[in-house]
Amino acid sequence: MPPLEIITLPDRKLRLVSDPIERIDDDLRRFADQMLETMYEAPGIGLAAIQVGVPRRMLVLDVAQREDETASRDPMVLINPEVVRFSDESIVREEGCLSIPEYYAEVERPAELRVRFLDRDGKPREMDAKGVLATCIQHEVDHLDGKLFIDYLSKLKRDMVIRKFTKQARLSPKSTAL
Ligand code: NI
DSSP states (O other): OOOOOOOOOOGGOOOOOOOOOOOOHHHHHHHHHHEEEHHHHHOSSSEEEEGGGGOOOOEEHHHHHHHHHTSSSOOOOEEEEEEEEEEOOEEEEEEEEEEOOOOOEEEEEEEEEEEEEEEETOEEEEEEEEEHHHHHHHHHHHHHOOOOGGSOOOOHHHHHHHHHHHHHHHTTTTTOOO
16 A cells, blocks of 8 residues: 655645544545554654545554654554543643644643544544653644644744745645655
8 A cells, every 4th residue: 555645734624624434434444554554654653634635533643662662563543533631731842743844843732631532443432641642642633623733833933834835835846745
């Protein structure tokens, strides 16, 4: 399976609010596997369906090797994810995004959370997350609502990033593809 194409700024699709998934079948599972493959190849630790142009509420992630390089892969598929609890405590962490290549900035978010979702078999699950996983889940769930991590930055910084990518896309449409 060839990896899927990841869309990047200033693609307007990134601002779409994704629709819930109503049927979990083999086609969807195949798509989830393709998303995982695309994420590993990029490489990244999380990917939302809208980042490959599909406005559905699904994301894949794997933070296992971010915290321990020798760890084996631990791919996860979250369908219709919903954060049902945030911690009061927050944490500042540097974030990047496969749809905003080579740009990193510090973002403050709740440090821990509980997320409710359907797994790849359609089974309802709940999971507590902290550390990089909690940050990653929030970043990816934001994508499903058309929100990007640069939205947490000052307007000045955000406009600068958007301008840079808009200019780049105009000069060479393929230059930002990872
Ligand atoms: Ni992202």
